[in-house]
Amino acid sequence: MEINWFQVIMTLLGGLAVFIYGMNLMSDGLQKAAGEKMRNVLALLTKNPFIGVLAGALTTAVLQSSSATTVMVIGFVSAGLMNLPQAISIVLGANIGTTITAQLIAFKVGDYVWTFILIGFIMY
Structure with a gap:
């Protein structure tokens, strides 16, 4: 199978242009x-x-995408709504949120479901 490098490069540049335009x-x-x-x-x-x-x-847990969270934060910074130090903490949190979400999937949550139900009942 031969790779068409021209098509790969044009697709990459086109996707990047649409991303920057967005x-x-x-x-x-x-x-x-x-x-x-x-x-x-x-x-x-x-x-x-x-x-x-x-x-x-x-935010990442709700959106299920750290990329979406990061793109929103970049938009906030470029719009002048946030400064860089503020954005860094949110992007760090987005990465942590992705890690936690992936870890939850890796765990067999079904083994602990009764514990979660008990905690929820007590909190209620």
Whole structure:
């Protein structure tokens, strides 16, 4: 099987161009839509780096994609809603969230289901 390098390179460059165009579109949209309330929420979530890591992990757990979380954070930074130190904690949390999600899949959760049910019942 022969590899068509021209097609591979054009597909790679085309995909990269669409990705960068999407990032620019998202950044422009965030700049237009961002109000003071969104800026305050982001500042609150990233005021403490530990809370930023938790926010990143939670966002990744909900979205099931650290890449989506990272792309959103990059959009926030390029839109001027966050600064780099704030973004670092969320990206770190996104990576931790991905690791935790993968670890949960690796565990045989069915073996511990009654423990989780008991903990949930007690918390309720």
